[in-house]
Amino acid sequence: MNTGICVGGLADGQERTSRFPKGFLLVDKELDIVWVYNWREDRGDFFAREPRGEQLISDPEKPDNRWRAAEEGDYDVIAVGAGQ
Amino acid sequence: MTTLANPVMRAFAVAWDVMYPSAVFAGIVAGNTHVQNGYHVSIEDNPAGNYSITRADDKAPPGSWSRNEAAAVDMSMSKTDMTTCTRLFKVVWSDLSDPRRVYFNAFNGWEGSGDAKRYDFVSGAVSTATPDHKTHMHLEVKRRYVNDPRAYAAALSILRGESKGDFTMPKLVTVNDAPTGPGTIYGSDGVTYRGFDSWGHALQWAAFWGCPSANLTVVKWADVPALLGKLVPDLVVPVAGPAGKDGAPGKDGAPGKDGKDGTDGRDGADGQITGTYVISPVA
Numbered sequence: 311m312n313t314g315i316c317v318g319g320l321a322d323g324q325e326r327t328s329r330f331p332k333g334f335l336l337v338d339k340e341l342d343i344v345w346v347y348n349w350r351e352d353r354g355d356f357f358a359r360e361p362r363g364e365q366l367i368s369d370p371e372k373p374d375n376r377w378r379a380a381e382e383g384d385y386d387v388i389a390v391g392a393g394q
Numbered sequence: 395m396t397t398l399a400n401p402v403m404r405a406f407a408v409a410w411d412v413m414y415p416s417a418v419f420a421g422i423v424a425g426n427t428h429v430q431n432g433y434h435v436s437i438e439d440n441p442a443g444n445y446s447i448t449r450a451d452d453k454a455p456p457g458s459w460s461r462n463e464a465a466a467v468d469m470s471m472s473k474t475d476m477t478t479c480t481r482l483f484k485v486v487w488s489d490l491s492d493p494r495r496v497y498f499n500a501f502n503g504w505e506g507s508g509d510a511k512r513y514d515f516v517s518g519a520v521s522t523a524t525p526d527h528k529t530h531m532h533l534e535v536k537r538r539y540v541n542d543p544r545a546y547a548a549a550l551s552i553l554r555g556e557s558k559g560d561f562t563m564p565k566l567v568t569v570n571d572a573p574t575g576p577g578t579i580y581g582s583d584g585v586t587y588r589g590f591d592s593w594g595h596a597l598q599w600a601a602f603w604g605c606p607s608a609n610l611t612v613v614k615w616a617d618v619p620a621l622l623g624k625l626v627p628d629l630v631v632p633v634a635g636p637a638g639k640d641g642a643p644g645k646d647g648a649p650g651k652d653g654k655d656g657t658d659g660r661d662g663a664d665g666q667i668t669g670t671y672v673i674s675p676v677a
Binding site for chain 2: 311327329330331337339340376377380381382383384386387388389390391392393394
């Protein structure tokens with residue numbers, strides 16, 4: 311697990327933990343937005359790929375959809391509001 | 395060796411994801427650096443003696459169930475939905491007479507304050523779970539039932555907030571040959587039906603289009619016209635194919651004395667599911 315402060319995006323300034331090596335997806339399913347946080351090993355933090363968030367892809371037929379992220383072992387998937 | 399995600403379990407995860415507004419599917423099979431043992435890992439990939447492969451309903455052999463599939467689902471949810479789901483399962487965990495509990499080994503959940511907890515259905519114990527279980531609920535299905543649709547019907551019943559008295563196991567409907575292949579759409583009656591080649595794909599499609607899983611059904615293609623606009627509330631799941639043919643009779647014994655009874659013929663192989671699944675979208 312990696313634990314660190316989030317830089318940018320919805321979780322800016324929050325300490326988060328990812329169970330997976332590359333970081334985590336912070337998913338707002340109701341608003342169809344996702345923030346992809348990449349783990350930065352050298353800084354020990356999570357950096358938002360796009361501070362304003364990105365379009366959430368839920369269609370299992372499309373690439374980079376959230377089901378695939380959940381089934382692969384690179385990124386954790388965390389719902390907005392989880393644990394808080 | 396590898397660990398796979400059972401398609402019926404995956405379909406259940408999709409249904410759970412659809413059911414709660416904040417819920418997002420967070421995995422079945424352990425990732426590369428996730429804990430490499432336990433219910434997110436198959437029997438054959440677990441180290442010998444691991445806690446998840448030693449109980450009677452998990453151990454295979456002697457059990458004959460799947461050895462290459464994971465047996466746990468992770469679902470991330472908001473604090474509100476986590477609290478709801480945890481409390482619903484906790485009711486079942488605390489009631490030894492609830493018939494739905496038989497399918498589950500344990501779950502990790504959080505009620506919104508304090509530590510996340512692990513609730514063991516088999517031992518009845520409750521213990522502290524790791525802090526990441528404040529952000530996702532972890533549900534373990536006994537490995538015996540990983541491929542059993544009834545386990546997921548029971549889980550969805552719990553998640554819907556049904557009491558044990560309200561719960562009835564959904565009917566299983568035989569699927570017959572489909573006139574056309576997956577992806578067929580019938581629109582002339584004003585209701586769109588779509589065929590899929592797997593239960594998992596059907597639920598994923600339903601999730602994408604916002605069709606409640608409670609309205610999913612498996613039907614005979616011949617019955618489609620009679621179902622125009624009708625929403626069937628049961629969650630229907632894949633069924634086995636038709637029974638195999640009877641074995642050939644044994645030969646008669648030699649004349650002059652009673653012959654030995656003929657040996658029973660071998661059972662025929664189970665029929666394959668030849669149809670596809672039809673779902674009825676919400677009108």
